[in-house]
Amino acid sequence: MIRALCAAVLVTACAMSAPASASSPTPQPKPATTPGGGCTAITAPPPESAPPTSVNTLRQAYFCVLDNYYSGPVMDAKALLKSAFAAYTQNLMRRGADRADLSLPALTGDRGADWEAFAKVLGAGDPAALRAAITGMVAGLQDNHARWVRPTPPPEGGPTGTGIVGLSAAQGPRLDPAARPPLFITRVLPGSPAAKADIRAGDIVVKANGVPAFIGDTPNQSLVDAFASSTVRLTLKRPTTGRTRVVELKEGPVEERPPAVTSKKLADDVTYVQLPGFYEGAADQVIAKLSDKPKAVLLDLRGNGGGSPREVTRLLGAFAHGKVTSYFCPLKGDCVPNRTDDSVPLLGSRLIVLTDRGCASACEDFSAAVKGNDLGTLIGTRTAGAISGPSEAYLLDDGSVLLLPRIRHLGPAREIIDTIGVPVDHHAPMTALDLATGRDPGVAKALSLL
Known part of the structure; x- marks a missing residue:
């Protein structure tokens, strides 16, 4: 189950690399330029077969972070190598393969020289420990949209x-x-x-x-x-x-069906719509469910792990025009505002949004825009607080992919949502007994407000 959730988060991070709208493009990645060749911005699926993880792969990941991560230009590179080395040695210890000659060399702060000293200690390197080192290095960023992904072929016979x-x-x-x-x-x-x-x-x-x-x-x-x-x-x-x-x-x-928008009528002129993710085409699917322009829309985003910011601005355009929905901010320079997609016809419907701690990334982008622009009412629980910024994908020589945010997300009032989440207007958590008996306190609260 946890593996499925991890995979969903990674897919979300990839999707979040898309620009928010045609009028407010996200800064696009440039290939890393590092001594001996670094990572490159990915433009196609990773190769089906690639060499094993090597010391060079770790080198690529190290310089890729420094060149492309949001705070890479001002980062203490010594901390990256420390995180990588700690994970490398811990992996060896767990496998009973620790080495007496393995000690972290003195680091000076010179990024190139420190890498050379680091690599000399590793020697040929242990592939499994090297994979752990990359994982540990990325985890050391403490960024919920930074990931290292190793593509795996689909299992024979299905998932x-x-x-x-x-x-x-x-x-x-x-x-x-x-x-x-x-x-x-x-x-x-x-x-x-x-x-x-x-x-x-x-x-x-x-x-x-x-x-x-x-x-x-x-x-x-x-x-x-x-x-x-x-x-x-x-x-x-x-x-x-x-x-x-x-x-x-x-x-x-197991059979996992593609995500789909579902809807039903709850009362006279009240339509309930469940949106599991902001995947490509999701906004238009929701809008199609509301073609009769109901008086009120109950949009259920509980468990929505996120997706593309373009889908966020497009769906918001059905409820408001001319609004700033969020900001994408580089380390240096001006923040870029994201705006509602005003090409979408307005529905004129009252909006109520159900959220929970599973509402993350683009889902929080949408929720914050609704709350910050007074477009509707939020019911449920505070969102996940997992929205550091949209990720870009970079290919390493072993066929693995680094997902790294180049910019930071801020809410419509330039507020920080990452690690904090979006608070609701009415607290209505789902309990175990509610699920077991088919009750829904969020829907009940929404209908009471209507």
């Missing part, structure tokens, strides 16, 4: 998994530190191993592979590794009955 693709505390590749007990399942794929084991949305996760979901009131991040296993032993509690049971769940064939 596999447990079928659990939603957790109440999931926030990208980790658990939300602000989440409170209990931890419960929010989505199960039909026909999957989880569904066949009668695991349902709303089931409370007490333990996974013996790891408790919470330590006191703090989410146990070790649960991420448990859910990433091909076999996971779950202790589950059903909120409707209080019954606790243990299920051993093994990966098997």
Whole structure:
């Protein structure tokens, strides 16, 4: 399940590299220029086969960050090498392969000279430890839109998994530190191993592979590794009955359908629309569902992991014209305003938006624009706070891809949303019992306001 969420975040970061609109283009990447050749801005899918990860791959990643990351020009490069070296040695230690001669050399701050000293210590390098080093170096940026992706071929016979693709505390590749007990399942794929084991949305996760979901009131991040296993032993509690049971769940064939916009009528002249992501064409799909121009629109963005800023500005154009929706800011120079797509006809509908901690990236861009421009009402819980800035993709020599933001996102009032999230106007969280019984406090609150 966590692996599926990680993949979704990475796809989102790639999609966020698109310009926000024709009138306010995002600064476009330039190929890195580093000694001996660096990374290049990716213009096509990575090659299906490539050499293994090498010391040169790590070198490319190091200079790629310095040349292309938002704060790369002013970054302390020594910190990058320290993060990489720490991850490299930890990987060796976990595998019982530590080396007595492996020590971080003295670093001077000269980016080129420090790399040469660093590489000399590594020697030929260990491929697995080198991959860990790149991962550790990128993680050291502490940026939710910076990722290192190693393309993997699709499995023979189709995708596999447990079928659990939603957790109440999931926030990208980790658990939300602000989440409170209990931890419960929010989505199960039909026909999957989880569904066949009668695991349902709303089931409370007490333990996974013996790891408790919470330590006191703090989410146990070790649960991420448990859910990433091909076999996971779950202790589950059903909120409707209080019954606790243990299920051993093994990966098997799963069918993940492409995301799609769904809608239904809730009351006279009130249309509910669920938008799972700001993927290409999503805005027009939503607008098509509202062709009858209802008096009120209830737009459900819960669990929406983001996507393209172009889709954000286009959908906002159905509810307002002439508004600044956000800003994209370089390290130096003026911020570029993003604006509503005024080519979209106005619906004239009242807008209510449902959000939660799974609403991230472009979803937060949309939510902040609605709140900041007084375009509607937000109901649910504060968004994820995972919107550092749109990422650009860079290819390394082993076929892997670095995703690095070149700019920073600010809200319509130039406010920082990253790591903070967008607050709602009305707090209406979904509980395990709500999911298990089919109740929806967000929808109920929206209808009461209407």
